[in-house]
Amino acid sequence: MKIRNLLAGTAIGLAFAFGPAAAQADDLTVVSWGGAYTKSQVEAYHKPFIEKTGTNIKSEDYNGGIAEIKAQVEAGNVTWDIVDVELSDAIRACDEGLLETIDHSALPPSPDGTAATEDFIEGTLYDCAVASIVWSTIYAYDTTKITGDAPSTMADFFDLEKFPGKRGLRKGAKVNLEFALIADGVPAKEVYDVLDTEEGVNRAFAKLDTIKDEVIWWEAGAQPPQMLADGEVVMTTAYNGRIFNAVAGEDKPFEIVWDGQVWDLDLWVIPKGAPNKDKAMEFLKFSTATEQLAAQASWISYGPARKSSSPMVGKYHNKDIDMGPQMPTAPKNLENAVQNNFEFWADNADQLNERFNAWLAS
Amino acid sequence: MSDTALPNTNIAQPDRPLVTADGIPLKQKLARTTRTMKLRALLLTLPLVFFVFVAFVIPIGQMLHRAVHNPTVSEVAPNFAEAIQDWDADSGELPSEQIFEIFVQDLVTARQNREVGKTVGNLATRINYEIPGSRSLFTSTARKAGRIEQGPYKEALLEIDEDWGDIHLWRTLQRASNNYTLAFMLAAVDMQYDKDGDIVQANELYRIYIPILLKTIGLSALITFLCFLIAYPVSYLLSTLPLRTSNLLMILVLLPFWTSLLVRTSAWIAMLQTEGIINDIMVFLGVIGDDGRIQMIYNQTGTVISMVHILLPFMILPLYSVMKTIPPSYMRAARSMGATQTYAFFRVYFPQTTPGIAAGTLLVFILAIGYYITPALVGGSDGIFISNLIADHIKKTLNWSLGSALAAILLVVVMTLYWLYNRLVGVDKLKFG
Numbered sequence: 001m002k003i004r005n006l007l008a009g010t011a012i013g014l015a016f017a018f019g020p021a022a023a024q025a026d027d028l029t030v031v032s033w034g035g036a037y038t039k040s041q042v043e044a045y046h047k048p049f050i051e052k053t054g055t056n057i058k059s060e061d062y063n064g065g066i067a068e069i070k071a072q073v074e075a076g077n078v079t080w081d082i083v084d085v086e087l088s089d090a091i092r093a094c095d096e097g098l099l100e101t102i103d104h105s106a107l108p109p110s111p112d113g114t115a116a117t118e119d120f121i122e123g124t125l126y127d128c129a130v131a132s133i134v135w136s137t138i139y140a141y142d143t144t145k146i147t148g149d150a151p152s153t154m155a156d157f158f159d160l161e162k163f164p165g166k167r168g169l170r171k172g173a174k175v176n177l178e179f180a181l182i183a184d185g186v187p188a189k190e191v192y193d194v195l196d197t198e199e200g201v202n203r204a205f206a207k208l209d210t211i212k213d214e215v216i217w218w219e220a221g222a223q224p225p226q227m228l229a230d231g232e233v234v235m236t237t238a239y240n241g242r243i244f245n246a247v248a249g250e251d252k253p254f255e256i257v258w259d260g261q262v263w264d265l266d267l268w269v270i271p272k273g274a275p276n277k278d279k280a281m282e283f284l285k286f287s288t289a290t291e292q293l294a295a296q297a298s299w300i301s302y303g304p305a306r307k308s309s310s311p312m313v314g315k316y317h318n319k320d321i322d323m324g325p326q327m328p329t330a331p332k333n334l335e336n337a338v339q340n341n342f343e344f345w346a347d348n349a350d351q352l353n354e355r356f357n358a359w360l361a362s
Numbered sequence: 363m364s365d366t367a368l369p370n371t372n373i374a375q376p377d378r379p380l381v382t383a384d385g386i387p388l389k390q391k392l393a394r395t396t397r398t399m400k401l402r403a404l405l406l407t408l409p410l411v412f413f414v415f416v417a418f419v420i421p422i423g424q425m426l427h428r429a430v431h432n433p434t435v436s437e438v439a440p441n442f443a444e445a446i447q448d449w450d451a452d453s454g455e456l457p458s459e460q461i462f463e464i465f466v467q468d469l470v471t472a473r474q475n476r477e478v479g480k481t482v483g484n485l486a487t488r489i490n491y492e493i494p495g496s497r498s499l500f501t502s503t504a505r506k507a508g509r510i511e512q513g514p515y516k517e518a519l520l521e522i523d524e525d526w527g528d529i530h531l532w533r534t535l536q537r538a539s540n541n542y543t544l545a546f547m548l549a550a551v552d553m554q555y556d557k558d559g560d561i562v563q564a565n566e567l568y569r570i571y572i573p574i575l576l577k578t579i580g581l582s583a584l585i586t587f588l589c590f591l592i593a594y595p596v597s598y599l600l601s602t603l604p605l606r607t608s609n610l611l612m613i614l615v616l617l618p619f620w621t622s623l624l625v626r627t628s629a630w631i632a633m634l635q636t637e638g639i640i641n642d643i644m645v646f647l648g649v650i651g652d653d654g655r656i657q658m659i660y661n662q663t664g665t666v667i668s669m670v671h672i673l674l675p676f677m678i679l680p681l682y683s684v685m686k687t688i689p690p691s692y693m694r695a696a697r698s699m700g701a702t703q704t705y706a707f708f709r710v711y712f713p714q715t716t717p718g719i720a721a722g723t724l725l726v727f728i729l730a731i732g733y734y735i736t737p738a739l740v741g742g743s744d745g746i747f748i749s750n751l752i753a754d755h756i757k758k759t760l761n762w763s764l765g766s767a768l769a770a771i772l773l774v775v776v777m778t779l780y781w782l783y784n785r786l787v788g789v790d791k792l793k794f795g
Binding site: 065066067070073074092094095096097098101171202205216217230231232272343346347348349350351353354355357358359360361362 | 754
């Protein structure tokens with residue numbers, strides 16, 4: 001009797017474990033960065049797409065990098081259909097043959113008929129990748145914790161005397177080295193020239209040394225707003241949309257400092273051998289259309305990659321906040337800004353991360 | 363039965379062997395029977411042998427192989443990999459025009475190739491491991507190489523980028539054309555090839571693997587020692603208390619042992635973090651001020667505390683089972699003959715527990731040295747172990763060759779330590795219960 005019960009239980013368990021998975025075999029698996037960012041995509045892309053095509057979408061989260069894509073493609077067991085990646089990763093994965101190539105002429109034109117290749121901002125279309133948004137790494141602080149003079153420059157982030165307290169930084173060399181050099185007085189335009197020399201790298205690490213003991217390292221994009229809210233840090237670097245959503249959506253008293261921001265692209269890529277390649281392509285075309293990109297901007301403060309979307313960007317979806325000035329690409333925010341140099345990082349990421357790890361462990 | 367048969371079968375006569383009833387020599391018959399029994403026993407162990415082979419021997423063999431085997435260059439540019447072997451790197455001159463031509467042709471073919479693992483990107487990544495910053499040289503040259511219509515190819519390539527005139531680059535390419543390379547094993551011990559192809563130590567600022575390996579060994583030894591210090595009295599208590607009480611206490615030891623590793627590690631995060639229980643209590647008691655909260659986690663302290671707790675049962679259980687077998691009368695006998703309590707303990711009791719200590723320390727140390735999840739969660743930046751770096755290379759940087767090389771080094775270190783241990787303590791003295 002007991003054994004029979006056990007068997008029945010196992011059978012039911014198995015049915016639960018595999019049943020829905022089997023039913024979802026032809027659902028489209030869309031992989032992105034989770035949290036507020038995925039939510040903006042769900043609202044602006046997924047929901048209207050499901051409504052239009054009837055295709056179900058399974059949304060998965062990851063923390064960036066091409067390791068999973070590479071593992072899936074090389075093992076010949078691809079389960080992801082379309083993935084949101086950073087530019088340097090898109091370039092590297094494409095170079096290594098891990099991605100499907102994308103025909104740019106298949107992308108929808110803008111509402112006034114401009115071809116997609118003209119409508120996308122320069123440097124946002126690649127052989128295997130189509131950009132959706134411009135995002136940025138900035139730093140932010142809690143206005144209730146810093147009451148006197150407010151920090152306004154990147155140098156302030158590294159100034160422990162003026163602004164004592166813990167700092168949050170992303171664990172890795174990328175962006176941190178740029179921030180350190182800007183804080184050390186290097187003009188935004190020259191950051192990668194300086195970083196391309198041994199002295200420049202030394203200089204960046206020396207600057208990071210000055211705050212090392214006070215740093216708490218984060219890895220997932222959802223962490224920094226949480227760390228600020230918990231009072232674990234007084235300032236932290238973060239993705240600008242995450243901070244904006246904590247302010248607009250959860251009324252957190254956070255303030256973004258745009259000085260020295262490092263902006264980058266997020267792009268859609270389709271892993272080679274994706275199970276629903278055609279649907280993934282449909283989804284890519286749908287989500288990078290002018291209206292969808294503009295709609296996403298009402299859910300999170302990331303700039304659309306199409307020129308024709310910009311005039312359509314309005315207010316935050318449920319509040320009276322103009323989204324225009326919140327974008328990394330707003331002229332005021334671009335005054336002292338760096339565009340992430342994907343080529344520099346594709347070349348030097350391995351070596352600099354090694355040095356970063358050595359520095360971290362010492 | 364004849365008269366002569368009896369003495370023949372019963373009492374050994376050197377020239378006539380013992381025979382069974384059916385006439386087969388007894389020795390043979392016995393050998394046959396034991397052989398079938400042995401075979402049957404072997405058959406029973408076959409599933410295990412098969413399992414160990416598939417899940418252990420093959421993967422470890424593959425890992426060791428991958429640490430020295432990287433055929434990227436010869437897969438992406440097969441003709442070039444063969445041709446470059448004729449070049450003498452020490453001549454101080456660039457490879458011949460013919461080799462340049464083959465190289466350009468291979469680059470152009472590879473660029474059209476979108477097959478996974480055989481693209482210019484793979485080649486670029488491979489060389490970039492040894493010459494950081496050379497990645498874009500390959501990818502951008504490959505893009506432009508298709509436009510080179512005729513020779514001289516050497517000049518054309520130098521025109522695209524003067525870095526192609528660097529002998530160091532060609533020397534590295536030549537070395538990497540060989541499917542077997544030491545480059546990753548060297549990198550795993552903070553060494554590298556210099557511009558002249560000699561093996562040298564890496565720049566001090568980039569040395570990471572040896573320091574972390576030493577730290578891993580040091581922290582594992584510390585964790586093992588702390589486990590021993592805590593476990594010894596506890597095991598003694600458990601082994602001497604009446605059964606009913608000791609069973610209850612044993613459950614307290616085993617309960618955490620049965621709890622998920624992740625749960626226990628997270629529990630330590632809740633306890634130790636700066637806004638956590640221990641700091642709160644100390645602030646409440648006035649031991650420390652609210653702004654003087656102690657950082658006890660996301661560093662080495664956090665790693666040591668949580669790992670001591672997690673590995674403690676592995677020390678207690680062998681100690682306990684050995685202590686349980688030591689009759690209390692021995693100590694009483696020693697006392698009755700005039701030994702002091704301390705003397706009796708160290709001369710009579712302690713030596714008898716050494717098999718348990720040996721088993722416990724070996725178990726805890728070897729488990730600790732390969733630990734991964736706990737340091738990753740509570741180690742922060744300076745409390746990480748070598749396994750975390752291996753995971754990093756497998757999962758993040760995708761330098762699987764280097765990850766394998768590091769794993770191979772870890773394997774060698776563990777085997778060496780085990781060998782040393784065997785020489786010093788003797789593995790036959792181990793007693794798990």
